[in-house]
Amino acid sequence: MSEFKRTTKFFYDYMKEYRLGFLVTTVALLASTYFQVKAPVFLGNSITELAKYVSDTEKNQNQFWQALWLLLIFYILYSVGSFIASAAVTLISGYSTNNMRRGLFGKLQRLTIQYFDSHKDGDILSRFTSDLDNISNALNQSLIDILTNVFMMVGIIIMMFRVNVTLAWVTMASSPIALILAAYLIRQTRHYVNLQQAEVGNLNGYINEQISGQKIVITNGLQKKSIKNFIPINERVRQATTRGQIYSGMLMPVMNGISLVNTAIVIFFGGWLAMNGGMERATALGLVVIFVQYSQQFYQPIINIASLYSMFQLAVTGAHRLTEIFDEKEEDTVPDGSVMEKIKNEIQLSNVRFSYNTNTEILHGVNISVEKGHMVALVGPTGSGKTTIMNLLNRFYDVDSGSITIDGKDLRKFNLKSLRDHVGIVLQDSVLFDGTIRDNIVFGNPEATDDQVIAAAKQANIHDFIESLPDGYLTHVSDENSIFSTGQKQLVSIARTILTNPELLILDEATSNVDTVTEAKIQKAMDNVIQGRTSFVIAHRLKTILNADKIVVLRNGNVIEEGNHAELLQQNGFYAELYRSQFVFGE
Numbered sequence: 001m002s003e004f005k006r007t008t009k010f011f012y013d014y015m016k017e018y019r020l021g022f023l024v025t026t027v028a029l030l031a032s033t034y035f036q037v038k039a040p041v042f043l044g045n046s047i048t049e050l051a052k053y054v055s056d057t058e059k060n061q062n063q064f065w066q067a068l069w070l071l072l073i074f075y076i077l078y079s080v081g082s083f084i085a086s087a088a089v090t091l092i093s094g095y096s097t098n099n100m101r102r103g104l105f106g107k108l109q110r111l112t113i114q115y116f117d118s119h120k121d122g123d124i125l126s127r128f129t130s131d132l133d134n135i136s137n138a139l140n141q142s143l144i145d146i147l148t149n150v151f152m153m154v155g156i157i158i159m160m161f162r163v164n165v166t167l168a169w170v171t172m173a174s175s176p177i178a179l180i181l182a183a184y185l186i187r188q189t190r191h192y193v194n195l196q197q198a199e200v201g202n203l204n205g206y207i208n209e210q211i212s213g214q215k216i217v218i219t220n221g222l223q224k225k226s227i228k229n230f231i232p233i234n235e236r237v238r239q240a241t242t243r244g245q246i247y248s249g250m251l252m253p254v255m256n257g258i259s260l261v262n263t264a265i266v267i268f269f270g271g272w273l274a275m276n277g278g279m280e281r282a283t284a285l286g287l288v289v290i291f292v293q294y295s296q297q298f299y300q301p302i303i304n305i306a307s308l309y310s311m312f313q314l315a316v317t318g319a320h321r322l323t324e325i326f327d328e329k330e331e332d333t334v335p336d337g338s339v340m341e342k343i344k345n346e347i348q349l350s351n352v353r354f355s356y357n358t359n360t361e362i363l364h365g366v367n368i369s370v371e372k373g374h375m376v377a378l379v380g381p382t383g384s385g386k387t388t389i390m391n392l393l394n395r396f397y398d399v400d401s402g403s404i405t406i407d408g409k410d411l412r413k414f415n416l417k418s419l420r421d422h423v424g425i426v427l428q429d430s431v432l433f434d435g436t437i438r439d440n441i442v443f444g445n446p447e448a449t450d451d452q453v454i455a456a457a458k459q460a461n462i463h464d465f466i467e468s469l470p471d472g473y474l475t476h477v478s479d480e481n482s483i484f485s486t487g488q489k490q491l492v493s494i495a496r497t498i499l500t501n502p503e504l505l506i507l508d509e510a511t512s513n514v515d516t517v518t519e520a521k522i523q524k525a526m527d528n529v530i531q532g533r534t535s536f537v538i539a540h541r542l543k544t545i546l547n548a549d550k551i552v553v554l555r556n557g558n559v560i561e562e563g564n565h566a567e568l569l570q571q572n573g574f575y576a577e578l579y580r581s582q583f584v585f586g587e
């Protein structure tokens with residue numbers, strides 16, 4: 001689908017439920033436009049009647065007062081119509097952007113992990129903030145103005161031809177030049193507005209990355225480098241914004257200039273008609289007044305539409321950027337897939353090949369089998385593919401070839417929710433959500449009772465710490481402002497996983513900022529949570545996996561050794577070397 005069609009469809013989909021609101025807006029706008037374009041006729045009439053009265057050709061003031069009253073009434077009705085239209089549009093805009101935000105957030109929940117892995121957080125965030133704001137502003141401000149101005153232009157053209165055909169043509173004569181110029185300026189504006197949004201997305205992405213990596217920036221003294229990298233990105237935003245604004249800023253002066261010249265031409269011809277057109281002077285004078293008004297009013301819509309264009313364009317770009325997200329592939333939830341039951345025999349990775357990007361294979365035919373209730377530990381140097389295997393087990397990604405099976409059944413055949421219900425993951429960097437500690441523990445099992453929560457926290461070795469806090473389980477935490485260390489956060493995450501009682505457990509051991517006491521607690525908590533479950537553990541400290549039923553050693557995406565601790569030591573290969581080096585340096 002073309003960009004135009006997709007954007008139109010996007011707006012149509014979100015606006016269609018407000019048909020009634022649009023009808024009210026259109027009727028109110030049509031009425032107010034009628035009152036506005038008709039008013040100059042009464043203005044002209046009142047001048048004609050006044051001129052007649054002053055020049056003594058007519059001794060009756062009634063006609064003058066009648067024209068003046070009609071003028072007043074029409075102006076009031078015009079204001080009422082405009083108000084109704086604007087109120088309706090404000091409501092439509094509020095509700096529809098609210099729906100867009102909801103739709104977008106819902107879509108985010110259905111996207112694949114690949115999407116999040118390949119897009120910057122800041123860029124995703126800017127679609128929620130600046131793109132949606134642009135759409136909301138345009139709906140609130142430019143939609144009604146564009147409609148009003150289009151109606152007004154059509155209304156003025158009709159009125160001008162009804163009042164005087166010659167002067168109507170004179171008034172409109174310069175409009176082709178104005179339109180060509182406006183089209184050129186608008187095209188340039190659009191180009192730079194698109195660029196501006198893309199650059200703002202980049203800027204947000206960079207800032208977001210720097211904020212989350214601030215500690216690394218500070219500890220490595222990278223502040224200057226960080227600023228140095230920031231400057232060109234910021235400069236590109238400035239360039240695109242300035243260029244866009246120069247073109248959009250030129251619209252008003254250019255159009256105003258043409259409008260003023262046009263008014264002078266209209267006065268010239270009007271004057272000529274008054275002097276040579278064989279018309280009564282007072283009537284001719286009124287005609288000139290009417291057409292001076294029309295001439296100004298006729299250009300006003302062109303000026304207004306042109307000046308609103310950049311705002312409108314921002315909204316179109318915003319809509320386009322939102323449709324990009326809406327068009328993204330969603331996770332295949334396998335709605336008709338089988339429901340996963342308890343694991344009976346084993347989990348098997350057979351000849352698994354996988355690549356994140358088509359040209360770099362990460363896993364080159366990995367074979368691992370784990371019996372029910374056993375613990376397999378994945379060890380290997382950084383980048384060897386341990387986390388990747390974890391990503392495949394939970395179907396964050398799917399294998400390129402080969403298969404992962406549970407009791408002989410391919411992982412992809414299970415209903416995704418049922419699979420994830422049975423898979424518990426403890427990540428290295430555990431995240432706490434805004435809420436109480438209890439909220440954070442019952443996350444995966446909201447129905448859990450207090451006793452169950454406490455039992456899980458005890459097994460995870462974090463109960464005593466929680467109890468030592470003044471508000472205990474009701475202590476408020478958030479990820480940024482946490483009272484927990486990285487290791488303690490992982491303990492909370494372990495408690496959370498225990499409550500979900502998973503069949504298959506995937507545990508990525510926390511490595512950073514863990515003191516020896518917490519390390520011992522994690523070790524104990526891991527032993528507790530692993531008990532009786534089939535589990536994959538990514539171990540960074542080998543002493544935590546000495547009891548593993550099987551240790552799989554990965555290197556560059558290949559399994560190079562396999563066996564239990566004693567067997568691997570006996571092989572005296574890579575594992576033995578790794579173990580000895582950790583024993584010497586790590587203890």
Ligand SMILES: Nc1ncnc2c1ncn2[C@@H]1O[C@H](COP(=O)(O)OP(=O)(O)OP(=O)(O)O)[C@@H](O)[C@H]1O
Binds near residue numbers: 357386
């Ligand atoms: N989302 C991704 N997109 C592209 N490549 C990725 C992605 N995630 C990981 N990789 C690459 O895949 C390879 C294996 O990474 P993986 O995270 O599985 O290693 P690991 O053994 O878990 O390392 P570590 O011990 O450092 O966590 C690395 O070369 C990494 O650069």
